[in-house]
Amino acid sequence: MSVRIDNKKIWIDLDNSPHVPFFRPIMEELSKMGFTVVLTARDCSQTCALADRNGLRYERIGRHFGKNITLKVLGLLVRALQLMPFALKQKPALALSHGSRSQLVLSRLLGIPSILIFDYEFVQVVKPTWMILPEVVPAEAIEFDQNRIFKYPGIKEDVYVQTFSPDPLILEELGINGKDLIITIRPPATEAHYFKKESEVLFNATIDHFGRMDGVRMILLPRNMNQKISIREKWPELISKGRIIIPDHVIDGLNLIWYSDFVVSGGGTMNREAAALGVPVYSIFRGTIGAVDKYLAKNGKLILLESPEDIEEKISVVKRVPSADAGMRNNRTLDSIVGTIISLMDGEREKG
Numbered sequence: 001m002s003v004r005i006d007n008k009k010i011w012i013d014l015d016n017s018p019h020v021p022f023f024r025p026i027m028e029e030l031s032k033m034g035f036t037v038v039l040t041a042r043d044c045s046q047t048c049a050l051a052d053r054n055g056l057r058y059e060r061i062g063r064h065f066g067k068n069i070t071l072k073v074l075g076l077l078v079r080a081l082q083l084m085p086f087a088l089k090q091k092p093a094l095a096l097s098h099g100s101r102s103q104l105v106l107s108r109l110l111g112i113p114s115i116l117i118f119d120y121e122f123v124q125v126v127k128p129t130w131m132i133l134p135e136v137v138p139a140e141a142i143e144f145d146q147n148r149i150f151k152y153p154g155i156k157e158d159v160y161v162q163t164f165s166p167d168p169l170i171l172e173e174l175g176i177n178g179k180d181l182i183i184t185i186r187p188p189a190t191e192a193h194y195f196k197k198e199s200e201v202l203f204n205a206t207i208d209h210f211g212r213m214d215g216v217r218m219i220l221l222p223r224n225m226n227q228k229i230s231i232r233e234k235w236p237e238l239i240s241k242g243r244i245i246i247p248d249h250v251i252d253g254l255n256l257i258w259y260s261d262f263v264v265s266g267g268g269t270m271n272r273e274a275a276a277l278g279v280p281v282y283s284i285f286r287g288t289i290g291a292v293d294k295y296l297a298k299n300g301k302l303i304l305l306e307s308p309e310d311i312e313e314k315i316s317v318v319k320r321v322p323s324a325d326a327g328m329r330n331n332r333t334l335d336s337i338v339g340t341i342i343s344l345m346d347g348e349r350e351k352g
Contacts, residue, residue: 008034010341011092011112013083014041014058015100018269020050021160021254022098029338035345038090040083042100045223049250059086062102064224080105087112094345098156101126115341119156120268120290132340136295150340155292157269158333161254161276166322170255174245180217181261181319183210187220187227188266188284199266202284204234205308206264211238213317218244219256221270261320264305268293275301278323282315 010030012023027037039058041047051058062082065075079102087095087110095107095114104126107114116128121141131144135151142149171178185206188199210216218238222228228246231239238244257263257273262280265271268290274281275296282303283293289304296302303314 007093007345009036009038009090009092010094010096010345011038011040011087011090011103013095013097013100013103014039014047014051015044015097015103016042017045017047017050019098020047020054020056022156023096024054024056025160025163025334026338026341029334030341033338033342035342038086038092040086040103042079042102046250053250061086076101076105080109084110094341096341099123099125104128113344115344117156117337119292122288122290130344132337134292137291141291150344152333152336152340154330154333155272155276155296156333157272157276158330159337161273162330162334164254164258164277166258167252167255168259170251171259173251174219174247174256175242176217176245180215181213181317182217182219182259184219184221184256184260184263184265184270186263186265186267186270187222187231188286189223190227196286198286199284202286202305202308202311203266205311206284207235207238207244209308209311211235211243216243219260220244220246221253221256222246223267258322261318262315264315271302272296280316280320 012027014020014023030037039056040061041051041058042062042064043060044064048060062079065071083102083106087106092112095103095112097103098117104114104116114128115130115132116125117132118125119134119137121137127144130148130150131142132150132152133139133142134155135153139146139149176182187203190200207218210218220231222231231246235244239246253270254273254277257270257277257279260279262282263270263274264282264284266284268285271281271283271285272292282305284305293302297304305311305314
């Protein structure tokens with residue numbers, strides 16, 4: 001089955017919350033070059049709320065089906081079917097995502113060329129037409145036609161960190177006076193297929209450890225309502241005393257990281273955002289460590305925590321003074337990804 005395409009239209013599917021800041025500058029560059037970008041978003045984590053905050057126009061399609069493997073597979077197929085009317089109406093020349101399995105399934109069914117950008121070589125993916133990976137991820141680690149794999153310099157967070165400007169009003173927004181030690185903490189992705197129980201043990205140990213310290217404010221960013229409820233049930237006293245703060249609305253994650261003294265996270269994106277900003281960051285992710293995190297750890301930009309003892313021994317509990325200049329102001333990662341996308345589209349148009 002195939003559809004007649006609009007050869008200047010690109011369909012981006014925002015499958016998870018990190019995809020919103022990542023694709024925004026890519027969309028802007030593609031639009032400047034005359035391409036039309038259309039968006040869909042899955043109701044997962046804070047994806048839609050972040051898209052709204054960024055003023056993006058999108059169609060909300062599908063939701064997260066939980067951590068049960070059978071339901072995950074069913075949800076993938078159901079959402080692929082839910083996306084079909086959008087794809088048939090828009091007739092895109094290219095389907096683009098950072099790991100949307102439903103989009104990839106539907107693209108293969110409809111004969112729409114697809115690009116999968118991703119940065120974790122152990123993720124389970126549906127095969128696209130092309131792949132775009134960070135240079136530090138060895139292509140041979142991917143079971144795919146090597147001629148259809150393209151590389152970009154840096155890490156994906158470099159795409160949007162280079163445009164970041166700090167706003168100190170976030171401290172006032174969260175009711176923080178700036179004198180306390182500020183720790184931003186992201187729980188592990190308990191509903192992800194790669195989740196390991198050890199990550200949750202480290203998360204609980206982190207809260208308990210810093211909860212015993214005076215002058216510490218922990219900003220917790222739950223991934224969903226279930227996590228938020230669980231945290232409130234486990235640490236009601238720390239919450240009532242203001243030692244744990246759970247924002248009641250979507251906030252600018254980069255800004256929060258910038259004004260934190262350090263970050264502890266079970267999620268790859270927040271770890272790498274902190275590393276890209278030069279903020280001390282400690283990972284409690286206990287799944288298989290990918291090439292990007294190994295690269296950051298080797299270069300001293302990320303510290304991997306492997307046991308509760310590491311929390312006491314490896315985390316440096318010191319106040320941090322943010323510098324005046326936050327952004328790298330280096331467009332090479334963004335330019336490389338956009339250039340590859342356009343080159344592949346041009347090649348398809350020439351074939352057509």
